[in-house]
Amino acid sequence: MREFFHRKLERSAIGFVLAIIGVSAIGGFVEIAPLFTIHETVEEAPDMRLYTPLELAGRNIYIREGCYACHSQMIRTLRDEVERYGPYSLAVESKNDHPMLWGSKRTGPDIARLGGKYSDAWHVAHLINPRDVVPQSVMPKYGWLMRDELKADDLDKHLAAQRAVGVPYSDAMIANASADAYGQASPDSPYASGVTERYGEATNMRAFDGEPGRLTEMDAVVAYLQVLGRLTDAAHRQTAAAGK
Structure with missing residues (x-):
């Protein structure tokens, strides 16, 4: 039939x-x-901060190097995941991520809550040679990030592209993108004040690669890793409310 x-x-x-x-x-x-x-279904997060130009550049390098193929950025609601990584991921935490990097494969651990977990020096050492800090690691070396200067003169175009898909970058943020990237990694420079003015006092301001005076791809990647899970406290607030 x-x-x-x-x-x-x-x-x-x-x-x-x-x-x-x-x-x-x-x-x-x-x-x-x-x-x-x-x-x-998307939660409210009035405290949501935007990626700075330096953090966005680090995210672009993270994508360029294929890091998302081994590290997910989505903690599921399973008990063992929450106990290991922290509060499960909320949709609002990824609302400004284009493209999203949730991932589905974990050769390495999930990094959705990596920000602030380790020092900048740890990240630099880990990226130069992962085995120096995690002997059993199978992660490749990324030592050239320390040597290569960050291309920052086109960051305004990157921010403009993000605004075209809905990320609320202002005209001032776009116009000052290159200067803000230098200012975030050089807190003693005249560019630093503009970064906190545009992106908030909670912005990490320091030489992420440990070498003030030069802007490297390592600065950008570490700046990005240090802000993962820290752009909003929505997940932690929800967890605290549920525990009451």
């Missing part, structure tokens, strides 16, 4: 096309319908 039905359908061009359209419509509805209620 099933074979007869398929043979009859496939011999009718119009019927076959209508069947394809019908199946596609069902699939499209299943994918699109949840978007109409997304405002009910």
Whole structure:
């Protein structure tokens, strides 16, 4: 009976096309319908901070080097994950991430709550040679990040591209992107005050690679790693409220 039905359908061009359209419509509805209620599922985070130009540059390098292939950034609601990594990830924490880096494979640990867990010096040593701090690590070396200067003259274009997809960067943030990248890694420079003015007092301000006076890709990557999970306290507040 099933074979007869398929043979009859496939011999009718119009019927076959209508069947394809019908199946596609069902699939499209299943994918699109949840978007109409997304405002009910994404949590509120009025304290949400934006990536600074330096942190965004670090994120771009993280993507460039394929780090997301081994490290996820999404802590699930499972008890063992929460106990190991911290509060489970909320949708609002990724609302300004384009592309998102949730991931599904963990050759290395999840890093959604990595910010502030280790010192800058630890991250620098780990990236130069992971085995120096984690003997059993299978992570590749990224020593060139310390040698390569960060290309910062086009960061305004990166911020403008992010604004085009909904990240609320202001005109001042875009216009001062290159200067703010230098200022964040050089807190004693005249550019530093503008960074905290535009991105808030909670912004990490220091020479992340331990070498003031030069802006490297290592500065950018470490700055990015140190802010993971710290752009908003929404997850920690939800956990605290649930424990009451």
